Amino acid sequence: MKSIQESIMLFFIVGLVAFIGNWLGYQAFSGEAAFGMLLLIVIACVGQALGKSLPFPIPSVVYIIVIGIILSLPETPWGPLVIELTSHIQLLSIATPILAYAGIAIGRSWADFAAIGWKAMVVCLLVLFGTLIGSAIIAEIVLRYQGII
Numbered sequence: 001m002k003s004i005q006e007s008i009m010l011f012f013i014v015g016l017v018a019f020i021g022n023w024l025g026y027q028a029f030s031g032e033a034a035f036g037m038l039l040l041i042v043i044a045c046v047g048q049a050l051g052k053s054l055p056f057p058i059p060s061v062v063y064i065i066v067i068g069i070i071l072s073l074p075e076t077p078w079g080p081l082v083i084e085l086t087s088h089i090q091l092l093s094i095a096t097p098i099l100a101y102a103g104i105a106i107g108r109s110w111a112d113f114a115a116i117g118w119k120a121m122v123v124c125l126l127v128l129f130g131t132l133i134g135s136a137i138i139a140e141i142v143l144r145y146q147g148i149i
Helices: 004-026 031-053 060-071 079-086 091-108 110-116 118-145
Strands: none
Touching (some): 004 031, 004 091, 031 060, 031 079
């Protein structure tokens, strides 16, 4: 189990990689994007700290989601500012380093992954091919409907 300090360091590294990806991939280098990324990192750190420190057996991601929702409610005085700051960050620039980390985390514990057995490989392959084929079917239908192909 990681300590809170390791988690915070990891959040900053992932946030930095996501910010660079947002800058290079979407040419969105701005102060607002930097503050938005910093805000997302702080939300993740606070949620992680709550998940580790509170006695309830609730995953940290639940705290992170709740904090993010509360902070971005438009009815709150700070909600429009949070929405404005985070709107400069593209979703794919965040998803890419997170998925890379998930891959590294799985690769780091190959013994656990191997203990699951061949059934996990079958499920992984079905999910991968299902997602690929499903995306291709949806793209085909939408592009034909729009008359592009």
